[in-house]
Amino acid sequence: xxxxxxxxxxxxxxxxxxxxxxxxCFVGTFIGMLPGLGPISAxxxxxxxxxxxxxxxxxxxxxxxxxxxxxxxxTSSILINAPGVAGTVATAFDGYPMARRGEAGKALAIAAxxxxxxxxxxxxxxxxxxxxxxxxxxxxxxxxxxxxMVLGLTAVAAFAGKGNITKALLMTVLGLMLSTVGTDAAxxxxxxxxxxxxxxxxxxxxxxxxxxxxxxxxxxSVLKPKSDDDRKREMEAQQNLGSMKxxxxxxxEMAPVVGRSSVLGFFVGVLPGAGATIASFLAYGMEQxxxxxxxxxxxxxxxxxxxxxPETANNAACSGSxxxxxxxxxxxxxxxxxxxxxxxxxGIQPGPRLFVDNPxxxxxxxxxxxxxxxxxxxxxxxxxxxxxxxxxxxxxxxIPMILFFSLIGVYxxxxxxxxxxxxxxxxxxxxxxxxxxxxxxxxxxxxILGGMMEDNLRRALSINDDSWSFLWARPLTLSIxxxxxxxxxxxxxTPQMKRLKALVYDRAxxxx
Amino acid sequence: MLNGSxxxxxxxxxxxxxxxxxxxLAGQGQAADMExxxxxxxxxxxxxxxxxxxxxxxALTKAGIVGKASYxxxxxxxxGKAIAHLIETAKKQQxxxxxxxxxxxxxxxQKVFPQSFRDLTPIAGTIGDYASFVVNTExxxxxxxxxxxxxxxxxxxxxxxxxxxxxxxxxxxxxxxMKAAGAQPTKVKYIPYDAGGKAMAGLLSKEIQAxxxxxxxxxxxxxxxxxxxxxxxxxxxxxxxxxxxxxxxEGADAQFVNWRGFFGAPGLSDAQKQAFVGALEKMxxxxxxxxxxxxxxxxxxxNPDDKFVAFLEDQEKVIGDLMKELGFL
Numbered sequence: 001x002x003x004x005x006x007x008x009x010x011x012x013x014x015x016x017x018x019x020x021x022x023x024x025c026f027v028g029t030f031i032g033m034l035p036g037l038g039p040i041s042a043x044x045x046x047x048x049x050x051x052x053x054x055x056x057x058x059x060x061x062x063x064x065x066x067x068x069x070x071x072x073x074x075t076s077s078i079l080i081n082a083p084g085v086a087g088t089v090a091t092a093f094d095g096y097p098m099a100r101r102g103e104a105g106k107a108l109a110i111a112a113x114x115x116x117x118x119x120x121x122x123x124x125x126x127x128x129x130x131x132x133x134x135x136x137x138x139x140x141x142x143x144x145x146x147x148x149m150v151l152g153l154t155a156v157a158a159f160a161g162k163g164n165i166t167k168a169l170l171m172t173v174l175g176l177m178l179s180t181v182g183t184d185a186a187x188x189x190x191x192x193x194x195x196x197x198x199x200x201x202x203x204x205x206x207x208x209x210x211x212x213x214x215x216x217x218x219x220x221s222v223l224k225p226k227s228d229d230d231r232k233r234e235m236e237a238q239q240n241l242g243s244m245k246x247x248x249x250x251x252x253e254m255a256p257v258v259g260r261s262s263v264l265g266f267f268v269g270v271l272p273g274a275g276a277t278i279a280s281f282l283a284y285g286m287e288q289x290x291x292x293x294x295x296x297x298x299x300x301x302x303x304x305x306x307x308x309x310p311e312t313a314n315n316a317a318c319s320g321s322x323x324x325x326x327x328x329x330x331x332x333x334x335x336x337x338x339x340x341x342x343x344x345x346x347g348i349q350p351g352p353r354l355f356v357d358n359p360x361x362x363x364x365x366x367x368x369x370x371x372x373x374x375x376x377x378x379x380x381x382x383x384x385x386x387x388x389x390x391x392x393x394x395x396x397x398x399i400p401m402i403l404f405f406s407l408i409g410v411y412x413x414x415x416x417x418x419x420x421x422x423x424x425x426x427x428x429x430x431x432x433x434x435x436x437x438x439x440x441x442x443x444x445x446x447x448i449l450g451g452m453m454e455d456n457l458r459r460a461l462s463i464n465d466d467s468w469s470f471l472w473a474r475p476l477t478l479s480i481x482x483x484x485x486x487x488x489x490x491x492x493x494t495p496q497m498k499r500l501k502a503l504v505y506d507r508a509x510x511x512x
Numbered sequence: 513m514l515n516g517s518x519x520x521x522x523x524x525x526x527x528x529x530x531x532x533x534x535x536x537l538a539g540q541g542q543a544a545d546m547e548x549x550x551x552x553x554x555x556x557x558x559x560x561x562x563x564x565x566x567x568x569x570x571a572l573t574k575a576g577i578v579g580k581a582s583y584x585x586x587x588x589x590x591x592g593k594a595i596a597h598l599i600e601t602a603k604k605q606q607x608x609x610x611x612x613x614x615x616x617x618x619x620x621x622q623k624v625f626p627q628s629f630r631d632l633t634p635i636a637g638t639i640g641d642y643a644s645f646v647v648n649t650e651x652x653x654x655x656x657x658x659x660x661x662x663x664x665x666x667x668x669x670x671x672x673x674x675x676x677x678x679x680x681x682x683x684x685x686x687x688x689x690m691k692a693a694g695a696q697p698t699k700v701k702y703i704p705y706d707a708g709g710k711a712m713a714g715l716l717s718k719e720i721q722a723x724x725x726x727x728x729x730x731x732x733x734x735x736x737x738x739x740x741x742x743x744x745x746x747x748x749x750x751x752x753x754x755x756x757x758x759x760x761x762e763g764a765d766a767q768f769v770n771w772r773g774f775f776g777a778p779g780l781s782d783a784q785k786q787a788f789v790g791a792l793e794k795m796x797x798x799x800x801x802x803x804x805x806x807x808x809x810x811x812x813x814x815n816p817d818d819k820f821v822a823f824l825e826d827q828e829k830v831i832g833d834l835m836k837e838l839g840f841l
Contacts, residue, residue, distance in 0.1 A: 141719040185704045188622075188679030188840065197589025200624060272713040328716065329733055331709040340709075344809060351736040414556045415585040416593070459703055463671050463719055 005127070008363030011056045012371050020057055021064035021368070025376045028068020029383075033075050035214065036206055036409025038085035039318075039335045042069035047342050055346040056364045062342060063365075063372035066335070067119065070318060071376055074111045074311060079104060079390055080402050082214035084409065086205050086448050087276035087317075090284045090310030092213060093441055097302035102241060104388040109244035110304060111311045112380055114258055118312035119373040121262035122269070122319035126366055131355050134327040137270045142459040143470040145273045147480035149453035152278050154487045155285030156442045158299050168442045171433075175446025178203055179454070186458040198418040207419055208447055210406040211426035212440045218402045219431050221395060241392055242385030250304055257287055257305045258312045265313030269320025272332030273456070276317040277448055283313030289487065300441070319369060326350045326362065544579035546791050552610040554594035556587045564772045565611040567804040568638065568795070575798035577791050591616060592625030598777050599631055605777035606784060609635060613772040614681055617828050621835055622679070629824050633780040635788045637773035637815035637823065639805070641726040643685040643745040645672075645759070648715055649738055651722075656742040656762035659722055660693045667699035673720040675708035675729075679840040682711075682724040685768050688834055689745065689759050692766035698838055715739065726770060727753075728809055745769070769813060773820065789816045 011017065024046070031042040042065045050058035070087070077083040078095035091111065098107035125133075140148075159168045181192045182202025193199035246254075261283040268279035287309040288299045299306040322339075324330045329351035331337035343350055348361050355362050391398070410419050430440060464470045472478045549572065551565040562585065569581035586594040591612060598610050610632070620628035647653045653662065653670075663670050674682025683704070687697035703720050705711035708729050715723040716738065723730075723739075727746075731753065733739045743759040744750060745768040759766055776788060795801045796812060805812065815823055835841045 138713065138717045141717050142714070143719075183677055185677045185706060188677045197592050197625065200590050273710055324713065328713075328738065329736065330713050330716070332713065337707070337709060341808075349732050349736075351732065352738065353736050414587045416588045418588060455706060459705070459714075462701065462703055465668055 004359040004363040005367065007360050008367035011360070011364050012060055012367045017057055017060045017368075018371075018375070020061040021372050021375045022379060024061040024064020024066075025068040025372065025379050028065035028070075029072040029075070029376075029380065030068075031065070032069030032072020032084075034072075034409060035076055035082045035084040035210055035406055036413050037069075038073055039066050039069040040338055042066070043335065043338045043342065047338075050342075055348060055361065056368070058342070058346060059365055060368040060371065062339070063368040064375060066318075066339075067115075067315075067369075067372040067376045070315060071112065071115055071380060074115065074314075075108060075387060078107045078111060078307075079388070080214055080398075081217045082402070082406060083209050084206065086209075087280055087314045088310075089209065089213075089277070089441075089444055089448065090280040091307065091314070093284065093300055093310070094303045094306035095311075096217075097300070098304075098307060099388075099391060101302055103243075103302070104391050105242045105244045105384055106246060107307060108384045108388055109246060109381070110254070110307055112377060112384065113246075114254070114261075114308040114311035115315045116373055116377045117258045118262045118265055118315035119319055120370065121259075122266040122316035123366060123370045123373065125266050126319055126322060126369075130323050130366070131327055133270055133323045134352070136267070137272055137324040137328065137330075137332075139476065140271050140273060141474070141477075142273075142456045142463065143474060143477045144480060145271070146453060146456040146460055147471075147477045147484070148268075148271075148274060148278060148282075149449050149456060151480055151484040151487070152281045152285070152449050153445070153453070154484050155281045155288070156445055157488070157491070158285060158288040158296075159439050159442050164437065164439065167438050171438050171440070171443040172446040175443040175448075176450035178208065178443075179447045179450035185455055186462065196418075198416060198422075202451075203422070203447075204410075204414070204419070205448060206413060207410050207423055208426060209444060210410050211423040212430040212444065214402055214406040215423065215427035216430035216434060216440065218399045218406075219427060220434060221399060223431065223435075242388045244381070244384055254304060254308045257308045260290075261287065261309045261312035262316045265316030266320040268313070269317030270323045272321075272324045272330050273452075274317075275321060275333045276314045278452075279313040279317035279320075280310035281445065281449070283309040285487075289491075300439075322365070322369070326354060326365065327352060544576055545794070546578045546607070546787060548580040548582070548607055549578045549791075550605075550608045551581060551583045552594050552598060552605075552608050553583060553585045554587065554591035554610065554612065556585055560772070561591075561611045561613065563808065564613075564639065565609075567808060567810075568611075568774075568792075571795055571798060571801035571804045572791060575795060575800040577794055577798070590619050590624045592619070592627070595625060595627050595632070598775075599627065602777040602779055606780070608777055609774040609788065610776075611772065611774055614770045614827070617824065617831060618681060618684065618835075621828065621832050621841060628828070629775065629821075632778055633776035633785055634817075634820045634824060635774045635776050635785065636792050636817065636820050637771040637813060638792060639773075639810040640769045640771040640813035641728045641811060642750070643682070643689075643768045643770060644725060644727040644730050644756075645686075645689070645742040646715065646723045646725060646730045646734070646739045647721065647742060648718060649740050650718075651740070653721065653742075656693075656757070656759065656764070659742060660690070660695055660763070663690065663699075664695050667696065668701055670722060671701045671703050671720040672722045672724055673703040673705055673711045673714050674724040675705050675711040677704050678702055679835070679838070680704070681770060684831055684834060684838075685745065686724045687838055688768060688830065689743075689764045689766045691834065691837075692759070693762075693764035697834065712739075728811070771813060771815065771823075773815065785817070792816070 028042050031037050043062055046062050046065050050061055073085045073088045074091045077088040077092035078099050081092050081096040083089040083092045095107045156168055156172050181199055183200055184191050264283050265279040268274045287305050288296050291305055321332050321336050324332050325336045331340045407420055410423055460470045551569055553562050553565045555561045572578040573581050598605055616629055653659050672686050676682045683702045686700050691697040705714055708725055711723055714720050727744050730741055734741045741756045743757050743762045745759050747767055
């Protein structure tokens with residue numbers, strides 16, 4: 001094994017390959033920053049270019065593009081609240097408020113450190129345990145995935161902490177409802193398409209995210225003009241826009257978050273039916289709960305933990321998703337499906353025999369991920385102050401630019417003008433709801449998880465002949481559901497428990 | 513997540529450059545047979561249709577058969593939007609080819625869109641994949657006959673998965689083959705997944721007993737010993753897999769090919785139609801096409817002109833009858 005790792009390192013460390021990964025990271029970051037273009041399109045773009053390259057070189061270039069695009073996606077989430085990929089939605093929850101506070105550079109730096117740590121820790125897991133983890137990725141059945149989505153949905157509670165429980169829940173339900181538009185997978189029926197051809201495939205995530213996050217945010221800033229005081233404060237805040245200073249205390253606060261989120265993210269990523277998005281939501285929900293009432297209340301308002309957790313988990317999950325790809329030949333996500341295609345075009349067939357037949361390729365892929373990660377950090381840290389300065393552009397120019405890129409990003413994926421109309425409708429509705437203080441995040445959470453939750457629920461039901469017994473038939477399903485229930489019930493019981501404790505204590509005191 | 517059918521076979525048909533989408537591709541074409549060719553793609557960038565059109569265009573221009581190729585993505589309505597557009601602007605679309613595949617037959621039967629292939633000028637089916645039935649290597653289902661026997665005894669005991677929605681292609685193929693095997697097609701316990709890869713993971717996690725999927729998606733996992741292919745829906749055994757029986761040999765006389773091919777605007781002149789057919793036919797012998805084909809793992813199944821129309825009519829009738837029987841129409 002060591003020999004394989006060394007050969008992989010040797011290949012990856014040649015000057016040409018280092019140059020390739022650097023070019024890849026750079027290109028990937030810029031592609032990823034454009035809303036609508038994520039890792040999938042970035043890699044798809046690279047495949048014809050790398051055709052004819054030496055396999056190792058091609059893969060290394062793609063690894064660079066891959067990590068670059070993931071990082072670039074976080075950048076647009078943080079700076080302009082435009083999560084182009086579902087995996088970076090949770091990054092916007094706290095990253096954007098931080099940028100609004102004038103800490104854009106810091107937020108980007110935290111995102112970069114977290115991504116790097118998550119990706120690196122996960123690559124180490126991959127290095128030592130990939131072949132034996134194949135079993136884990138096949139342990140989950142539809143029933144377990146359903147339970148996992150329910151657990152993910154409890155992250156909504158993080159937004160209910162601001163005294164707006166009803167509003168957060170209403171928005172979650174709205175998201176769940178929107179996810180049912182389109183062709184129903186279990187019966188092939190069209191639901192809520194209003195007879196329109198364009199709604200048959202449902203509402204795309206990208207469209208909804210761009211409309212309710214990026215577009216509505218841009219429109220809100222037009223509707224709510226800043227007072228002179230605000231403007232002054234903003235000018236002051238902008239002085240530190242590019243500053244990446246993270247205090248020692250903050251590093252101490254982040255370290256355990258990164259550790260936990262890496263492990264969680266990696267294992268969720270290993271599951272072919274889950275992936276980076278679920279991983280980021282689960283990590284966000286988990287950290288919010290572990291942060292305690294005081295720190296937990298900061299979530300959604302620019303918490304460092306709230307930014308670090310999903311960023312770490314997102315990247316760790318991306319590395320984790322290589323386990324089923326490399327060891328079983330199963331692509332669990334759109335990105336790994338493209339990667340599989342790329343590998344096949346080099347004549348490399350991932351699967352249980354890759355590790356045995358072609359160990360040098362196996363290790364070269366893993367090592368190249370590692371190198372991609374390192375180069376990304378080296379390359380991007382010096383760029384952060386400049387990227388953050390984007391926010392210093394006067395809003396009269398910045399807002400039209402955000403509007404333009406959000407609309408174009410959605411249009412260039414579908415090439416359907418109907419999507420533009422739909423986006424405008426959603427954006428206007430979102431502005432209305434936001435003026436009434438309805439949060440958008442639970443809606444998007446419900447939308448993303450709702451579709452997957454329904455698919456898995458219906459599948460589990462049809463496999464079990466419409467009996468609900470699958471909920472408790474397997475220990476795995478039951479355990480995940482039990483955790484979800486505990487998460488919901490414990491905070492409700494805590495005040496009562498405290499009262500009870502106090503009561504017992506008082507009695508004891510009286511008695512004594 | 514919601515866009516299952518569009519993404520399901522992504523890893524068979526590699527999407528080509530997104531960036532090229534915006535510019536079109538220019539070739540040299542000194543002595544090209546056809547000056548220019550425009551591809552209309554009914555889906556978004558990066559899908560299976562997109563890859564097919566761009567791959568074909570790349571081979572045609574690089575081989576010098578076509579001088580210049582341009583591409584236009586127009587998604588919406590499961591392909592219906594592009595079909596309507598091609599019909600409405602037929603006069604201006606003399607050098608346009610629209611890419612499509614088996615779903616044009618299925619979706620027009622389902623009345624997803626009001627038109628059918630009859631409203632267009634079918635040019636040729638160019639590539640395809642046979643369907644196959646697959647089980648986990650550890651499964652105690654020995655062969656296809658065994659699967660049918662279990663199904664006949666208790667249809668609920670065999671959950672058969674696929675990567676398309678209920679009433680979609682994988683479901684229809686399952687019903688088609690079960691019917692040919694003399695079993696009741698309406699009782700199939702079909703479990704839909706949103707992509708072929710996830711369906712395969714479902715099979716390996718043992719939550720379903722069998723999987724209906726493209727042969728191309730199962731071939732490599734079978735070679736690596738993770739799954740067993742019970743039969744393929746081809747007329748004869750495949751050269752790649754001489755050990756895999758056809759479904760016909762196993763007692764189910766049904767054939768099915770998931771094709772991809774091209775359509776011209778309605779009312780195309782015969783000369784123009786023959787020029788298209790000739791260009792595509794010539795393409796197969798070129799090394800440029802072989803590069804594109806091998807890169808994507810496609811199987812050449814050339815089915816031009818009248819043969820294509822006859823094939824489509826037959827596929828429509830078989831699938832239509834079956835869908836009526838299944839209650840999907």
